[in-house]
Amino acid sequence: MNVVTGSFGFIGRHITQRLLERGQTVRTITTHPDKPNPFGSGVEAFPYAFDYPKELEASLRGADVLYNTYWIRFEYGEMTYARALHNTATLFECARKAGVNKIVHIGVTGSSESSPLPYYRGKAAQERLLREAGVPFAVVRPSLVFGEGDVLVNNIARLMRAFPVFPVFGDGKYEVQPVHVDDVADIAVEFAHSTEPATVDAIGPEKFAFKDFLQLVAENIRPGMIFLPMPPAAGIALGWMIGRALGDVLLTADELRGLMQGLLTSRQKPNGKIVFSEWLQKNRESIGRSYTSEIKRHYAWKKSG
Numbered sequence: 001m002n003v004v005t006g007s008f009g010f011i012g013r014h015i016t017q018r019l020l021e022r023g024q025t026v027r028t029i030t031t032h033p034d035k036p037n038p039f040g041s042g043v044e045a046f047p048y049a050f051d052y053p054k055e056l057e058a059s060l061r062g063a064d065v066l067y068n069t070y071w072i073r074f075e076y077g078e079m080t081y082a083r084a085l086h087n088t089a090t091l092f093e094c095a096r097k098a099g100v101n102k103i104v105h106i107g108v109t110g111s112s113e114s115s116p117l118p119y120y121r122g123k124a125a126q127e128r129l130l131r132e133a134g135v136p137f138a139v140v141r142p143s144l145v146f147g148e149g150d151v152l153v154n155n156i157a158r159l160m161r162a163f164p165v166f167p168v169f170g171d172g173k174y175e176v177q178p179v180h181v182d183d184v185a186d187i188a189v190e191f192a193h194s195t196e197p198a199t200v201d202a203i204g205p206e207k208f209a210f211k212d213f214l215q216l217v218a219e220n221i222r223p224g225m226i227f228l229p230m231p232p233a234a235g236i237a238l239g240w241m242i243g244r245a246l247g248d249v250l251l252t253a254d255e256l257r258g259l260m261q262g263l264l265t266s267r268q269k270p271n272g273k274i275v276f277s278e279w280l281q282k283n284r285e286s287i288g289r290s291y292t293s294e295i296k297r298h299y300a301w302k303k304s305g
C-alpha cells in the first residue's frame with residue numbers, strides 16, 4: 001500500500017496513476033479530500049490532519065511507501081512557508097511513527113538553504129527535515145514540469161492565445177530544461193525500490209534559452225507572435241496586474257528570479273524521456289484552451305466551483 005500526498009493535484013495524480021497501473025493500492029492525503037476524485041473508489045482520501053497528528057498517523061499506517069508532493073507555490077493569507085515547513089515536519093514524524101518503510105519526496109532543482117528565494121530555501125529545508133526524519137528516503141528534484149494538468153506552460157499558451165504580444169524578461173538567455181510529469185512519476189516510482197538513499201534531479205532531454213522556449217510555444221500556438229523585451233521589474237509588475245485581473249497569482253517575483261538564475265536546469269545527465277518540442281506539437285490544439293488558476297485550485301475552488 002502506498003500513500004501519495006496530493007493525488008488530485010498535478011505530480012501526485014500522475015504518481016498515483018502509475019502505481020494503480022502497476023496494480024498497487026493507493027491512499028491519498030490531501031488539503032481537499034472532498035474534491036472530485038478522478039480515481040473513484042480506487043483511491044481513498046484523507047485530510048492533511050496536521051493539527052491532529054494521531055489522525056494523520058492513522059492515515060499513514062500500513063503504508064510501505066509515502067510519496068510526498070506537499071508544498072506551497074507562494075505565501076497566501078495564513079499559508080506561509082514557515083507553516084508549510086512545520087506541516088512537513090509533522091507529516092514526516094507521523095510517517096515514522098506509523099512505520100512507513102520509505103519516503104519518496106518531490107524536491108526541486110536548484111534548492112538550497114542559502115538561497116535568497118524562500119520557495120527554494122523552503123524546499124531545501126524540507127529535504128533536511130527528511131534526512132532527520134529517521135525513515136529511509138529518496139528525493140526526486142524536477143525542473144520545470146509540463147504535461148496534463150500543469151500550470152505554467154498551459155498558462156503561457158493561454159496568454160499567447162489571448163494576446164499578440166508576449167514579454168521576454170531580461171535578455172531571455174537563461175535556460176530551462178523542462179521534464180514531463182510522466183517521467184517525474186516514473187522516476188519517483190523507480191526510486192521507491194532502490195535500496196540506497198538517493199537524490200536525483202528529474203530533467204528532460206531538451207534544454208532551451210527561455211526566449212527560445214517561448215518562441216517554440218508561440219510557433220505552435222500563435223505563429224507571428226511579437227516578443228517584447230522587458231526589464232524584470234516591469235515584467236513582475238505586468239504579471240501582477242494580469243494575475244490580479246484574473247483573480248490569481250500569475251508569476252511571483254521569486255519564481256522569475258529563480259528562472260533567471262537558471263535554477264530550472266541541471267548539470268546531471270537527462271533522465272526524462274519525453275521530448276518537450278514533440279509533446280508540444282502533439283498537444284498544440286489542446287494546451288492553453290483554458291486558464292488554470294492556482295488560487296482557485298488551492299484556496300477558492302469551492303467558492304468558484
Ligand SMILES: NC(=O)c1ccc[n+]([C@@H]2O[C@H](COP(=O)([O-])OP(=O)(O)OC[C@H]3O[C@@H](n4cnc5c(N)ncnc54)[C@H](OP(=O)(O)O)[C@@H]3O)[C@@H](O)[C@H]2O)c1
Nearest residue numbers: 006009010011030031032069070071072106108142145298
Ligand atoms: N509543478 C512543477 O512544475 C514543479 C517543479 C519542480 C518541483 N515541484 C515540486 O513538486 C511538488 C508537487 O508539485 P505540484 O505542482 O504537483 O503541486 P500540487 O499538486 O499543486 O500540490 C501538491 C500538494 O500540496 C498541496 N498544496 C499545494 N498548495 C497548497 C496550499 N496553498 N495550501 C494547502 N495545500 C497545498 C496540494 O493540496 P491538494 O491535495 O488539495 O491539491 C497537494 O496535496 C511540490 O513539492 C513542488 O515544490 C513542482
